[in-house]
Amino acid sequence: MEQRKQRSWAEPFKIKMVELVKMTSYEDRKAALEAAGYNTFLLRSRDVYIDLLTDSGTSAMSDHQWAGMMLGDEAYAGSENFYHLEETIQKYYGYKYIVPTHQGRAAEHIISQIMIKKGDVIPGNMYFTTTRLHQELAGGIFIDVIIDEAHDPDNEHPFKGDIDLGKLQKVVETYGASRIPYVCVATAVNMAGGQPISLSNLKAVREFTNLHGIPIIHDMTRVAENAYFIKSREPGYADKSISDIVIEICSLTDGATMSAKKDALVNIGGFLALNDYSVFEKARNMVVVYEGLHTYGGLAGRDMEALAIGITESVEENHIRARVGQVLYLGNKLIASGIPIVKPIGSHGVFLNAKKFLPHLTQDMYPAQSLAAAIYLDSGVRTMERGIVSAGRNKETGENNNPNLELVRLTIPRRVYTQAHMDVVAESIEEVYSNRESINGLKMIYEPEYLRFFQARFEKL
Secondary structure, three states, X not given: OOOOOOOOOOOOOOOOOOOOOOOOOHHHHHHHHHHOOOOHHHOOHHHOOEEOOOOOOOOOOOHHXXXXXXXXOOOOOOOHXXXXXXXXXXXXXXXXXXXXXXXXXXXXHHHHHHHOOOOXXXXXXXXXXXXXXXXXXXXXXXXXXXOHHXXXXXXXXXXXXXXXXXXXXXXXXXXXXXXXXXXXXXXXXXXXXXXXXOHHHHHHHHHHHHHHOOOEEEEOOOHHHHHHHHHHHXXXXXXXXXXXXXXXXXHOOOEEEEEOOOOOOOOOOEEEEEOOHHHHHHHHHHHHHHOOOOOOOOOOHHHHHHHHHHHHHHOOHHHHHHHHHHHHHHHHHHHHOOOOEOOOOOOOEEEEEHHHHOOOOOHHHOHHHHHHHHHHHHHOEEOEEEOHHHHOEOOOOOOEOOOOOOEEEEEOOOOOOOHHHHHXXXXXXXXXXXXXXXXXXXXXXXXXXXXXXXXXXXXXX
16 A cells, blocks of 8 residues: 655644734844843843744734633623633633632742642652742742653653652652642643653552642643643553543642643633632632732733633644644754754754753853854844753752753744744754854853843853
């Protein structure tokens, strides 16, 4: 039987409206980069050609979402849009109780303040910046229990987000289950390169935590993307729908924080989802202090409506296949050109291995930050650092944390760019790679107290 030739594919949408972007010169970009202190977060949006800084809040909403915005019930209390959102979350994620928040880090703050006591330890499958900070501000200590393969960018383990049960057992033996308020499980682990956790591993973690009476709190920001990799990589799930896999993932956890600005395709919004009514009661009370009434939580009614519709669209098979497919397209182009990236390719972006890209720079010369600056200077493509700057400092010693992963993240917004944009990005990185020996390191000249990668400033060495 003749094998069918692989055919091209295109995005499962057509464009109704465009936003014109500025085409900058090298001199424009040089001036902008210097003014931003070589920190891509401090660049002005108008000076960016292709923006791969983040996929958070940068997606394009659908016509249904925009139509839903016109259905905003802006009542201060009891908005109809809240009840639609609540029903949608219960249907697609399965959690019982919902507290809306203006974005994901507000949900992280609330759950941390409720569940963590001073001296507690929180095991998790690799830290995320805001999550860890909220845990620390509540008096807790984060402990990484992700598998070792996740710290090796060249290792092609299909589920590098998996938790090492041996590491988790050691945390319990060392500190005792009573000092572990919950295990933090992220799907599509961001700092590892968008790497998924397998359902077989999550089931084993659930069995272990049940044995010790420890809850699981799910960072579900990119749960649909994780489900896509389970469907395509994990035996027994090829014929399952994305929606069914998502609900199974959530069923193995006790609650979740959600930055809806990623998977759920909105520009603002998040929520805390819980199954324990007593924890929900505390969260519902706390949200009134920090965000707004429990039926809007810092969101307009129209934002909650767009979010409810976005959740529905996020688990559609054609959407998620194209969303992750575009990331795979860019990643495979870079691999074909010999560019060192994190393997296997993750779900929400391609992560350049800055240590291999710039081997002449030591980690204290901020190679990932230097590489992100060089890419912008070449083409106006904005990326972001995920390495020593993001890792911050050790609270006890004040020394820089030195992660194994020194990465530049090319984060692709959903439904925003075409394959041609990905070609431009790939060609820019190939050009920078060919001239990589000319890239000098940076030194930090301003460092804020918290989450320094957002606002730190640098100058060339």
